Amino acid sequence: MKKTNKKKLIIFITILIVIIASLLFIFNINKSSKNPSETIGQIQELNSKIFNLIEQNENLLSLIEDKYKQNQLKEALDNSLELKKAIQELTNDSLQITELLKNVVVNLGSVDKNNRAIFEEITQLEINAMNYLVSYSSYKEILSQQIGIEYESQLDNKTLENKADVLETTNQMKELLKNIKDNINSANKLLEKI
Numbered sequence: 109m110k111k112t113n114k115k116k117l118i119i120f121i122t123i124l125i126v127i128i129a130s131l132l133f134i135f136n137i138n139k140s141s142k143n144p145s146e147t148i149g150q151i152q153e154l155n156s157k158i159f160n161l162i163e164q165n166e167n168l169l170s171l172i173e174d175k176y177k178q179n180q181l182k183e184a185l186d187n188s189l190e191l192k193k194a195i196q197e198l199t200n201d202s203l204q205i206t207e208l209l210k211n212v213v214v215n216l217g218s219v220d221k222n223n224r225a226i227f228e229e230i231t232q233l234e235i236n237a238m239n240y241l242v243s244y245s246s247y248k249e250i251l252s253q254q255i256g257i258e259y260e261s262q263l264d265n266k267t268l269e270n271k272a273d274v275l276e277t278t279n280q281m282k283e284l285l286k287n288i289k290d291n292i293n294s295a296n297k298l299l300e301k302i
Contacts, residue, residue: 147208148299151234154205155292155299161198162285168194169278169285172251176274181259184274188252195248202241209234223302230295237291244284251277 168191175184209231212219219227254272261268 147212148302151205151208151230152296152299154201154208155296158198158201158205158292159289161194161201162289164194165191165198165285166282169282172255173275173278176255179262181255181262185252185255185259188248188255192248192252195245199241199245202238205234206238226298226302230298233291233295233298237288237295240284240287240291244281244288247277247281247284251281 168187172184172187172191175181175187212227213231216224216227251274254274254277258268258271258274
């Protein structure tokens with residue numbers, strides 16, 4: 109009889125532990141990590157950091173163009189490698205904003221109705237900026253390769269038959285940076301309304 113009671117007690121405790129663990133898991137999943145309005149400051153701070161990184165990217169692109177126009181391909185290539193690092197940093201900060209926006213969208217129900225539409229518009233603007241960033245990031249390898257191929261041909265004293273248009277690539281990259289900046293600027297103006 110005691111063994112049966114012991115087994116029943118062990119089974120009961122095990123079931124109780126599983127139920128408690130399941131409830132804790134469910135509450136943790138459903139628990140909002142932050143109120144959407146609390147993330148405004150964080151988004152604004154990251155947007156400000158992204159503006160600085162965009163400015164750094166723009167300066168590097170201008171430097172690459174200048175060095176390229178002066179036929180200083182080694183320096184242009186070095187700057188394009190530095191640009192790749194700056195693009196990665198820009199991407200990392202953008203991913204942080206994406207995480208914050210995910211939190212806002214998940215908890216949109218807790219936002220008052222007046223601000224809900226604003227949050228939705230901010231989210232759309234930030235998503236647009238991220239889409240432009242994805243396109244912009246795709247150019248980082250292309251630019252380095254274009255300059256690298258020209259630099260190698262210069263070292264080998266060879267003439268390229270199909271020379272890539274490096275300046276067109278940098279112009280497209282600058283246009284994408286402008287689109288990113290415009291979307292983030294619009295999102296920041298909306299954030300100030302909340």
